[in-house]
Amino acid sequence: AQSVTQLDSQVPVFEEAPVELRCNYSSSVSVYLFWYVQYPNQGLQLLLKYLSGSTLVKGINGFEAEFNKSQTSFHLRKPSVHISDTAEYFCAVEGAQKLVFGQGTRLTINP
């Protein structure tokens, strides 16, 4: 069965610093991967998705992710974070026609 593991439950960074949120997946078939963001007291919203094609995927708010089949990873990156990026980030993989979410990574931005 498909699953994802988010390797860090919390990531603190300073404002304007780069950040990487790590996600590893497990899948025995074609892989379709997603990153979602959840701001405080809100629902999840789609950041970006990988279905096929280029392994570097660009999303909203300056985020990008790279699909690495050999390492079974789909890490999320941003070169320079802002206070407004403070949120929880979820990696997800398609499995049996529905999305399976990771446990989430809480990104905290320090001024």
Add this chain to the structure above:
Amino acid sequence: DAGVIQSPRHEVTEMGQEVTLRCKPISGHDYLFWYRQTMMRGLELLIYFNNNVPIDDSGMPEDRFSAKMPNASFSTLKIQPSEPRDSAVYFCASTGEGWFDGYTFGSGTRLTVV
């Protein structure tokens, strides 16, 4: 479109009472999902519907939970009787062509059972 609309936003109820959560998906979306989010267990898929028909309810924790979708624009999740361990944020999400479109989530209902 106003997005996925959930009501109420907050619900506080006493143990043993019936609780009904409501969801209006985006017009034209064929799939509707109910998730539960807690600190301990993260995001759990409870049930999902396709064209108003329940497809997979394997995540429904027990018989106290039930979900219906009487038409394409409305779904309910009912807990009867409620227990303190049901306290969580419940999200509804919908999508059009299936999983590859990505889901649109509602703002959630924060349920507290005391």
